Amino acid sequence: MAKEIRLWEGNHLVAEAAILAGCRFFAGYPITPSSEIAEYMAVRLPQVGGVFIQMEDEIASMGAVIGASLAGVKSMTATSGPGFSLKQENLGYACMAEIPVVVVDVMRGGPSTGLPTHPSQMDVMQARWGTHGDHWIIALAPAFIDEIFWATVRSFNLSEKFRVPVILLLDEILGHMHEGFRIPDPSEIEIVDRARPTVPPERYYPYDDTQGDVPPLAPFFSGYRFNVTGLNHDKAGFPTTNPEIIQRDMERQRRKIMGHLDEILWWAEHRLEDAEIAVVAYGSMGRSAHAAVDRARAMGIRAGLFRPISLWPFPEAEVARLAERVKAILVPEMNMGQLVFEVERVVAGRCPVIPINKVGGIPIDPPEILEAIRARV
Numbered sequence: 001m002a003k004e005i006r007l008w009e010g011n012h013l014v015a016e017a018a019i020l021a022g023c024r025f026f027a028g029y030p031i032t033p034s035s036e037i038a039e040y041m042a043v044r045l046p047q048v049g050g051v052f053i054q055m056e057d058e059i060a061s062m063g064a065v066i067g068a069s070l071a072g073v074k075s076m077t078a079t080s081g082p083g084f085s086l087k088q089e090n091l092g093y094a095c096m097a098e099i100p101v102v103v104v105d106v107m108r109g110g111p112s113t114g115l116p117t118h119p120s121q122m123d124v125m126q127a128r129w130g131t132h133g134d135h136w137i138i139a140l141a142p143a144f145i146d147e148i149f150w151a152t153v154r155s156f157n158l159s160e161k162f163r164v165p166v167i168l169l170l171d172e173i174l175g176h177m178h179e180g181f182r183i184p185d186p187s188e189i190e191i192v193d194r195a196r197p198t199v200p201p202e203r204y205y206p207y208d209d210t211q212g213d214v215p216p217l218a219p220f221f222s223g224y225r226f227n228v229t230g231l232n233h234d235k236a237g238f239p240t241t242n243p244e245i246i247q248r249d250m251e252r253q254r255r256k257i258m259g260h261l262d263e264i265l266w267w268a269e270h271r272l273e274d275a276e277i278a279v280v281a282y283g284s285m286g287r288s289a290h291a292a293v294d295r296a297r298a299m300g301i302r303a304g305l306f307r308p309i310s311l312w313p314f315p316e317a318e319v320a321r322l323a324e325r326v327k328a329i330l331v332p333e334m335n336m337g338q339l340v341f342e343v344e345r346v347v348a349g350r351c352p353v354i355p356i357n358k359v360g361g362i363p364i365d366p367p368e369i370l371e372a373i374r375a376r377v
Helices: 010-020 035-047 058-070 081-097 124-129 145-162 172-176 243-258 283-298 316-323 339-347 366-376
Strands: 005-009 025-028 051-054 075-079 102-109 115-119 138-140 166-171 178-182 267-270 277-280 303-308 310-312 328-333 353-357
Touching: 005 010, 010 035, 010 075, 010 102, 010 145, 010 166, 010 172, 010 178, 025 035, 025 058, 035 051, 035 075, 035 172, 058 075, 058 081, 075 081, 081 102, 081 124, 102 145, 102 172, 115 172, 124 138, 124 166, 124 310, 138 145, 145 166, 145 178, 166 172, 166 283, 172 283, 267 283, 277 283, 277 316, 277 366, 283 303, 283 328, 283 366, 303 316, 316 328, 316 339, 328 339, 328 366, 339 353, 353 366
Parallel strands: 025 051, 025 075, 075 102, 102 166, 138 166, 277 303, 277 328, 328 353
Antiparallel strands: 005 178, 102 115, 138 310, 267 303
């Protein structure tokens, strides 16, 4: 029987969706505006046989979820801007060691401790390039309550399928908003679990590229003994400085993401069919842009919205094609300009790209975006 529609807070729905996706371990440290995720998990995880730990800081929290995932348990942590920065070293470790984890970042203003209770979109580039070294990662940025649910489930599925950390980017507006949503029946939810080895322990190598771009990952304590390190490593997981092995392994790690874009990329379009002016917006700014486009259409202006939900990897081919047929692209962001640089890169001069930036903890509202649309007509 279908469950009833109820009013969900964004942060609470992330936590409930994570549990339905199979998350059974959460380690975190309270930080505004993400704290409700930890609070909810502290209550709900014990009810489903899971474990919640409040760690002493963000660094330890990230280490704990990596350890739990290595033991075979789907794991998640949640944080906000400065806490996300503290997680970066261990996040890079998870990238190199190819350990599935989900990190929720409910963005707030910054830099440093910034604006703790105010919305921003200032961690877009940190989600992609926050760690040291070269790496590939997936980051999703939903905008509506149903997308928050499905993006959380998808974060776990992608993380498990590709053995990669997945970042779920919200902001204070989305984390604290309340909207109606019906939790789907479990039979309606696709759950992906990581591939496990089918060979005997003595023949198992956790980074063996003959097993494909995403080798199976054996859970610790299951009889499979292997080494895990943040150093470049050979197929057995032991450190190496052999340039050929490193080159081949890094190319495999890139290939497992960039070679499967059809499974990862996710975007939404609104009234783009005949648009002359396009708005590219994500997260809560996607909501403002959606309303602005509708108001522009009511005024007879052919405007449309492209809303990337997978920010990393970015749906660059789709944006490049969009740039071929519109007069201009507007990019509203609650920062001083981050994703606009990625848009400019893929547009490559095909049409003007106009940033709309606002900081200070106040969102860009639909009239402001509408005014920018009208200025380009």
